Amino acid sequence: MSDVVNLSRRLVVGRGFLSAAAVGLLAGAPALAAEGKKKSDPAAADVAILNVALGLEHEAIEAYQIGAESGLVSQGVLPVAVLFQSHHKSHRDALINAIKQMGGSPVAAKKRADYEKALGVAALKSEADVLKLAAKLELGAANAYLGVIPSFMSKDLAKVSARLAADETMHWTALAQALGQPLPQAALTFGA
Amino acid sequence: MTPRQRALHPVIWTLLLAAGLMSAFSLTPKQAGADEAAPQASSAGILARGDALRGQTAYESRCGGCHSLDADRIGPRHRGVYGRKAGSIADFDYSEALKASGVVWDAASLDRWLSGPEAFIPGQRMGFSVSDAGVRADIIAYLKQESERR
Numbered sequence: 001m002s003d004v005v006n007l008s009r010r011l012v013v014g015r016g017f018l019s020a021a022a023v024g025l026l027a028g029a030p031a032l033a034a035e036g037k038k039k040s041d042p043a044a045a046d047v048a049i050l051n052v053a054l055g056l057e058h059e060a061i062e063a064y065q066i067g068a069e070s071g072l073v074s075q076g077v078l079p080v081a082v083l084f085q086s087h088h089k090s091h092r093d094a095l096i097n098a099i100k101q102m103g104g105s106p107v108a109a110k111k112r113a114d115y116e117k118a119l120g121v122a123a124l125k126s127e128a129d130v131l132k133l134a135a136k137l138e139l140g141a142a143n144a145y146l147g148v149i150p151s152f153m154s155k156d157l158a159k160v161s162a163r164l165a166a167d168e169t170m171h172w173t174a175l176a177q178a179l180g181q182p183l184p185q186a187a188l189t190f191g192a
Numbered sequence: 193m194t195p196r197q198r199a200l201h202p203v204i205w206t207l208l209l210a211a212g213l214m215s216a217f218s219l220t221p222k223q224a225g226a227d228e229a230a231p232q233a234s235s236a237g238i239l240a241r242g243d244a245l246r247g248q249t250a251y252e253s254r255c256g257g258c259h260s261l262d263a264d265r266i267g268p269r270h271r272g273v274y275g276r277k278a279g280s281i282a283d284f285d286y287s288e289a290l291k292a293s294g295v296v297w298d299a300a301s302l303d304r305w306l307s308g309p310e311a312f313i314p315g316q317r318m319g320f321s322v323s324d325a326g327v328r329a330d331i332i333a334y335l336k337q338e339s340e341r342r
Binding site: 045048049051052055056059117118119120136137139140141142143144147148150151152192 | 252253254255256257258260263264265266310317318319320321322323324327
């Protein structure tokens with residue numbers, strides 16, 4: 001954890017990403033907490049989905065950290081990677097707060113070595129490899145967030161999931177453009 | 193254009209826009225209905241037409257956020273899933289519901305799972321589903337192919 005994290009903090013604190021995103025995401029949290037008291041099982045099901053999402057955000061944060069510390073990412077790309085990581089940190093913090101407010105226990109991040117193994121970090125040899133990994137994870141996350149929307153009992157959480165998907169889609173689009181990958185030619189390719 | 197036509201002009205555009213929006217959003221209930229009927233509609237024929245090559249792309253974009261073939265991530269590793277008993281990877285933290293389900297993953301059970309995990313095994317943890325029967329068939333074909341490459 002290094003300059004990347006420090007820069008990330010400056011981005012987050014200096015530009016207010018964290019507070020703006022967290023406040024927005026958690027706008028419905030008191031209502032959700034009340035809902036949780038009325039319907040314990042549906043709320044528990046929503047908490048379970050949120051915890052899966054939290055696991056996904058933990059992984060994304062660590063993936064960007066690994067990429068940033070790999071020495072493979074150029075100075076031109078690094079600030080964008082750090083910005084995207086800061087978004088994922090905001091997602092993580094918002095999810096943790098929501099899970100706690102609903103009476104759940106947020107899952108913890110795994111060890112760095114676990115992520116390195118799971119993500120095949122040893123095979124990363126170039127900036128393009130790092131960007132491809134990031135794009136793959138972002139696309140998977142966008143589709144995951146879209147795919148869980150029908151499962152939420154709470155419409156507020158469904159909306160949060162859609163907003164998270166929008167962030168991940170924005171990340172994927174930027175990464176795909178950086179890699180020179182074509183945009184999807186068909187409409188409605190996400191979340192099908 | 194007469195004054196009357198000019199006066200009606202924005203109204204007509206508004207009506208056309210409204211009609212367009214209604215047409216666009218009419219897809220939503222239709223799709224929702226199709227989704228609900230998806231498990232029944234996913235006949236053996238649709239599953240048999242699953243294409244592993246298309247399935248690889250679909251797997252990476254739909255499932256790749258949480259799963260890999262050879263590593264446990266947010267979800268368990270998938271190589272070997274076809275033919276495997278649900279919840280049986282020793283070092284993965286499954287829900288009790290999945291471990292106790294007694295399900296063995298084959299084309300039919302994977303199709304039901306991907307259609308709606310909670311409806312298939314209540315109490316499990318995966319909130320994600322794949323609404324398109326053809327995409328499910330492709331993903332299942334890919335998982336079957338990769339399971340045989342152990």
